[in-house]
Amino acid sequence: MDAQAFPVRQWRVPAGVPLAKLAGAVVLVALGLLLAEGDPVQLTLIGLVVAGLLGWALRDLLAPVRLALDPAGVVVAQGFAGRRLLPWATVERITVDRRPRLGLTTELLEIDAGESLHLFGRYDLGATPDEVAEALRAARPA
Template sequence: MDNYPTSWAPQQNVVVVAWALTLFLLAGVVWLAIGGDVGGTVLTGLAMLSVGALALHGTLLRPRLAAGPDGILARTAGGAHRYSWTEARLRLRTTRRLGRDSLTLEVESGEHLLVFGRIDLGEDPRDVMDVLTALKGQALS
């Protein structure tokens, strides 16, 4: 990471809340199992596994995106992906779902497309795009 001085990751407080919610749901699973509520135990267990997976993802894949003079490093569940500035295409995309606009930063290189939202980056994707554009301009000039 030394070659990537600028990085973005989910905010720590969001990850901590996800872990706390996972523990709370675990207590709910135990409580419901003791009470004999099979359906509630299963549903609460599924919620616990989902939130726990998100918490683990936010903990292990830090930083999600890093940039420096050499290019971009993106961490995903499939591993780390390195792209030079010449091969990485960056763009912002706005998607409307359920009456709400959501903004994402897309990093494309060849057949790979990585999509980062506000939770992944811990910041507004527009601000991240501004920094990446400046770094790319400095590196290519």
């Protein structure tokens, strides 16, 4: 397929998501300092949770693009901030999985590449999984 046949598209984490994670870390630090009363176990647990939130937010800031459309296939996020090209020939299925949970319906975009399965939620993509699935299916060569 010609590289000019369709524009390259990207789906990324919305800007508000890492900001919410950073805000959550700040709130946890404040609550920890107010409520832990110097207890080393509580302070350690709060520190671990805050470090996890900061690492998660850092990943969103350093590598916000979770999924990209490329003429050769689909580029997915891999590891902390890496990327991996899934050639169209390896992509077996592109589906949206819906599951009711706690009164809400969770939707995940599933890209099945044979030996690997890649899952993306709304907050990974900045769009609904249905929209992204339609765009991927439309771009896939016949």
